[in-house]
Amino acid sequence: MVRYLDLTVxxxxxxxxxxxxxPESSPVASIDGCLxxxxxxxxxxxxxxxxxxCELREHLLERSRDLTxxxxxxxxxxxxxxxxxxxxxxxxxxxHEAGRIPIRRRIMHGLTIGCGVLVAAAGxxxxxxxxxxxxxxxxxxxxxxTAPPKSLEQRVDSFEYQDxxxxxxxxxxxxxxxxxxxxxxxxxxxxxxxxDQATSIELRNVPLQVVMDSLERSLSRFVPTTWWxxxxxxxxxxxxxFDGRDKVLAAYDLTPIxxxxxxxxxxxxEQAVNEVIGLLTEFVEPEQWVENGGAHAxxxxxxxxxxxxxxxxxxxxCQWILAELLKGESAMLGHGAGSAxxxxxxxxxxxxxxDEARVRTAATRMRDLFMxxxxxxxxxxxxxxxxxxxxxxxxxxxxxxxxxxxxxxAEGRSDILFDPTAANVETSVDLSKRIFAYDASMLxxxxxxxxxxxxxxxxxxxxxxxxxxxxxxxNQGATWRRGSVR
Amino acid sequence: MPLGRARQVxxxxxxxxxxxxxxxxxxxxxxxxxxxxxxxxxxxxxxVLYPLLHQLEKEKLITATWETVHSDxxxxxxxGEGRRRKWYALSPAGRRRLAQRIESHRAGVSLIERFLPQPxxxxxxx
Numbered sequence: 354m355v356r357y358l359d360l361t362v363x364x365x366x367x368x369x370x371x372x373x374x375x376p377e378s379s380p381v382a383s384i385d386g387c388l389x390x391x392x393x394x395x396x397x398x399x400x401x402x403x404x405x406x407c408e409l410r411e412h413l414l415e416r417s418r419d420l421t422x423x424x425x426x427x428x429x430x431x432x433x434x435x436x437x438x439x440x441x442x443x444x445x446x447x448x449h450e451a452g453r454i455p456i457r458r459r460i461m462h463g464l465t466i467g468c469g470v471l472v473a474a475a476g477x478x479x480x481x482x483x484x485x486x487x488x489x490x491x492x493x494x495x496x497x498x499t500a501p502p503k504s505l506e507q508r509v510d511s512f513e514y515q516d517x518x519x520x521x522x523x524x525x526x527x528x529x530x531x532x533x534x535x536x537x538x539x540x541x542x543x544x545x546x547x548x549d550q551a552t553s554i555e556l557r558n559v560p561l562q563v564v565m566d567s568l569e570r571s572l573s574r575f576v577p578t579t580w581w582x583x584x585x586x587x588x589x590x591x592x593x594x595f596d597g598r599d600k601v602l603a604a605y606d607l608t609p610i611x612x613x614x615x616x617x618x619x620x621x622x623e624q625a626v627n628e629v630i631g632l633l634t635e636f637v638e639p640e641q642w643v644e645n646g647g648a649h650a651x652x653x654x655x656x657x658x659x660x661x662x663x664x665x666x667x668x669x670x671c672q673w674i675l676a677e678l679l680k681g682e683s684a685m686l687g688h689g690a691g692s693a694x695x696x697x698x699x700x701x702x703x704x705x706x707x708d709e710a711r712v713r714t715a716a717t718r719m720r721d722l723f724m725x726x727x728x729x730x731x732x733x734x735x736x737x738x739x740x741x742x743x744x745x746x747x748x749x750x751x752x753x754x755x756x757x758x759x760x761x762x763a764e765g766r767s768d769i770l771f772d773p774t775a776a777n778v779e780t781s782v783d784l785s786k787r788i789f790a791y792d793a794s795m796l797x798x799x800x801x802x803x804x805x806x807x808x809x810x811x812x813x814x815x816x817x818x819x820x821x822x823x824x825x826x827x828n829q830g831a832t833w834r835r836g837s838v839r
Numbered sequence: 840m841p842l843g844r845a846r847q848v849x850x851x852x853x854x855x856x857x858x859x860x861x862x863x864x865x866x867x868x869x870x871x872x873x874x875x876x877x878x879x880x881x882x883x884x885x886x887v888l889y890p891l892l893h894q895l896e897k898e899k900l901i902t903a904t905w906e907t908v909h910s911d912x913x914x915x916x917x918x919g920e921g922r923r924r925k926w927y928a929l930s931p932a933g934r935r936r937l938a939q940r941i942e943s944h945r946a947g948v949s950l951i952e953r954f955l956p957q958p959x960x961x962x963x964x965x
Contacts, residue, residue, distance in 0.1 A: 405893065408925045411908070412885055414866045439886040447886065451894035
């Protein structure tokens with residue numbers, strides 16, 4: 354029997370007592386309110402977010418002081434200082450981009466690695482290429498995980514702990530396995546996972562590996578987490594920690610694919626290269642690619658050779674895609690009786706992973722949309738919102754943020770629907786049940802939707818549950834408008 | 840003619856590194872120093888400067904330390920409690936980067952000068 358971990362996240366600290374609390378309408382309160390919104394938009398580790406918010410707070414307070422010395426009132430000065438900050442969504446995006454390697458350095462890296470591959474050709478490992486497969490020339494092998502110890506296959510009668518510290522669960526696990534277990538708490542703390550947080554787990558008659566996988570799945574609710582076995586050691590931590598270790602630099606010969614695309618569709622070289630790279634960065638763990646804002650995968654084509662620097666598991670998927678592209682040359686698609694048909698081939702789990710990435714994107718967009726509307730209403734309380742286009746026009750959102758990652762909407766529909774009245778409902782309405790916006794394209798395409806509620810929380814809801822919530826009293830009087838009327 | 844975005848970023852990086860070469864400064868002080876030295880011609884906004892400082896720190900071109908400052912100003916919500924200010928200083932790697940940038944910048948300016956008409960004895964052609 355398996356029951357998943359229940360990780361109790363410590364509650365946010367309670368506001369200090371009313372005597373020292375800053376009045377809601379004070380300049381400091383408006384600065385703090387703005388920075389709270391920025392904190393929510395910054396998808397960075399906790400330590401970095403705190404540092405950025407703290408620094409900007411000090412800047413805004415000092416700037417406000419200077420402006421009052423020039424004759425402004427405290428309120429005017431605080432507003433002016435906040436205006437100088439500009440759009441919070443743009444600011445958050447710039448902080449994210451600042452964490453990426455600058456383009457000129459990526460180019461330098463690409464050139465350096467390209468030269469390195471040529472120089473190291475004598476020592477490179479090359480595998481003879483069967484006609485139907487695309488084998489890489491590997492310059493740099495990952496240190497790589499090794500096969501897990503046999504002890505993980507043994508079953509445990511019972512692995513049950515109620516309201517214990519999370520670190521004690523790992524200590525108990527280590528006692529059962531004949532290998533040390535190292536938990537990267539420093540890295541996990543950046544995502545809010547603490548060793549002393551309360552935990553419950555109940556597993557019976559399962560292999561130890563299932564215990565490991567349960568811990569991985571539960572921690573992954575906070576940050577993608579994995580466990581790694583190498584050097585006779587089991588390590589737990591954020592996936593990003595091991596992705597760097599697992600990276601492989603390999604070169605693939607793209608010329609058969611490029612030639613095929615020219616021969617069949619007269620696709621020019623550059624377009625063919627862009628389409629192949631686009632295919633890889635869109636379907637193979639899109640969030641990992643540097644060009645999508647990730648940190649662990651890069652691809653570049655030079656002279657018909659595709660260089661990919663990425664975790665080993667991504668190379669497997671890239672190879673599959675490249676092999677499929679080669680298959681296109683010899684496959685025949687026909688119609689009617691007696692014609693050859695091309696069976697659909699799917700990489701195990703890959704379609705599901707790509708879909709889950711789109712679901713996460715949809716949820717993120719819902720949250721960003723809610724925050725942007727909050728800021729817009731605070732800045733222009735007298736301006737009614739009839740569509741989200743003014744928010745795009747004034748820089749609160751980009752046009753992409755009011756679209757669904759599940760493709761363009763069906764004819765006559767908008768992919769995002771929102772209820773502007775949800776932002777100003779009676780206080781007696783349960784905001785946690787009042788829907789503010791949802792992804793209609795996702796609902797149509799996947800039978801579930803990402804929805805943000807009037808209290809700001811986001812849920813992924815199956816169609817049936819979503820329909821049920823719509824009938825709740827909290828959603829009476831809701832009027833749905835299209836996110837974009839363009 | 841407006842600079843392309845990459846050139847703007849490069850120019851700002853050069854300016855910020857050059858300012859920090861003189862002495863350690865915190866963000867708002869960098870904004871004021873740049874405005875003063877350019878006599879108002881360059882106005883660094885916080886939305887551009889702080890992400891740039893974040894990037895430079897990640898690249899280890901600058902180092903940062905925190906200082907607690909005290910304010911008794913009521914509008915700061917101050918009750919004597921300290922605020923934290925982040926100071927930046929140029930690192931050795933930052934000094935090398937600055938030197939490279941300066942050399943590159945001067946070489947570029949010198950090259951372009953060759954294509955510009957030289958000023959005549961009365962200033963014409965300048």
